[in-house]
Amino acid sequence: MPVDQNKTAEEPTKRFLIGKLHAQSLAAKLMADHYMTLHRASKTGSQKIAWCSSVGPSELLRGMGFLVYFPENHAAMLGAARQSEALMLSAGQEGYAPEICSYLRSDVGAFQNRTTALSRIDKDIVSPPHPDVLVYNTNQCRDIKDWFSWYGRRLNVPCIGIQSPRGIDEVTNEHIDSVAKQIENLIAPLEQISQTKLDIDKLRLATSLSKQCSLLWKRALETGHISPSPLSFHAALTLMGPVVTARGTQAAVDYLIALNEELDARISRGVPAIKNERWRIYWDGMPIWGRLTEMHRLFTGAGANITASTYCNSWIFESLDAEHPIPSMAKAYTELFIVRSDEVKERYLRTTAKEFKVDGIIFHEAKTCPNNSNSRYGMPERLRQRLKIPVMTIYGDHVDGSMVDIERIATQVEAFVEQLDEGVA
């Protein structure tokens, strides 16, 4: 590419600060590289591949030399491309009820129909990478085990995992010991599958890198404390891709360092994520993947920025400790928001809403994701009374578009901003 001799050294930085973050392009490239690596390994058999749940023991898998694929990311891609609805019908024909996880139904449906969202990255990718093992943790939900079990039966591949306690108040040593033991029990079958002994140094390295990823991602998200925020929910959803799929790798750490540098530059120059941040919102629950851009325009058009969310905060594993990888993994994966009781969740939301100086909270009640929908047991009402800010629930789904009435949601969001404008809690 020819170099523009008239550009000064200042201008490349200036370009990054306007509009989209440059880090979003870096994230897209990292994700593409991740999937191409998996694709090549799947084709050639050069490296063993493990499918893992998004908050599953990926550090252990990397420590055993596996490349790691996360089906949930694929399901989100299907949702973002609005392919899910048609694909879910096939899963329904096998008896998977319309009320259960739409990620599961659309991903399984894609496989049944021999299609994949990964073809958008490269047309040579015609299916997800073939797994040598499927590894789950039910810390997030039971559906992940049902999902992986389908593939285990279909592909005749070992499906192993961790059954975590859920709805936890205080995380006790008993909880940690139970999960740690189950993680240890995965080692023998994984060694057999990979034909490799667990390399403790690799495990420590992966754990250390995951920890670094967590802290860097947390730092990036905490820029949302600043008013106006340099980060929007819409941008964060793109930026978090590598945090999920590449955590435990140096590439993810390097990317997050670059992201933080760019956010720091935005802050020092006073560049906000949206032009007119009049109101700051907390979003609890899943994104509506098939309507991200519409939702972003809806909020920004009304001068509202989603400056914090439960979802983006979910990939912060502060308890990871390279010196004690397995017990620290057990703790880190068990103390997550999604695993906790409503009392703990409510306390977290109260604290976080204040830290991020939000003016209102929106709960997304995803029809087929009860574990990520926290509006079903009165929490919105309790938060409204306690925080004295508007709290609203909208109804939709993360990828099942038939559950999403965008007109109704648009009315609710606009009315929510009107309520904020009126100053009535």
Add this chain to the structure above:
Amino acid sequence: MRTVFAGIDVGSSATKVVLINADNELQGSAAVPTGLYFAEAARTALQSALNTCDRTMTDVAATVSCGYGRRNVDFADGVRTEIACLAKGIHLFFAEEVLVLDIGGRDIKTVHVDASGKQGDFKMNAQCAAGTGAFLEDIAFRMHIPLEQLNALGESAAAPVPVGSHCTVFAAGEVLTAARSGAPVENIVLGIYHSMVKRVIEMISTEKPIVLSGGVAAHHPIVCRLLAEVLGRKVGIPPFPQFTSAFGAAVFAKRITMNNQE
């Protein structure tokens, strides 16, 4: 001289227009079926409303649209949600803090309105038309009873036949079962109204005065009576309950004019 302010509520079933003067007094109104062409429905309804008070478009100082088709009203000077307009409209008739419960063609909304007319917390029904005007329309169709006769039939009933289903189609099945076993039609109709009230009760969580608005309140006032019985307290209805949001939109239109004059 432009002397009226127009509020247009483009609902999923009907488009309502209200014209008010500077003192918020009703000058004219009209309602037409919305159909598929929202802008056309808005123009037709506005012209009809102007006709009722011998005025023309040149008398309209400003127009605000609300409702499902609010963004299709290309000649509106402003757009607000029907929720904001509901709050403004109800405050014209109820000066105290209230919870307004609006039952429309396919929506149920509750909105807290404080004593100064400001819009507070609101709720909308989840993705289900149970308890809305669409529910009544469907049941009337399946029972081969003109919609406009339902209210009187319900009022004449001795006792309701229980109808439990949330789903309109399944509720229609219960209606057929009841009819087959010889239940009087009016008792079945009363049961339908009771099931509507059960749906909306779930959305009420306040001891504040309740006000009922919307098309269902306008054409099926029995719902107001039943709601009051279940809640054990008075339930108010504004004048022209189907036009409450349009009233509010007209107030917003007046505000636009006043802001422009400052």
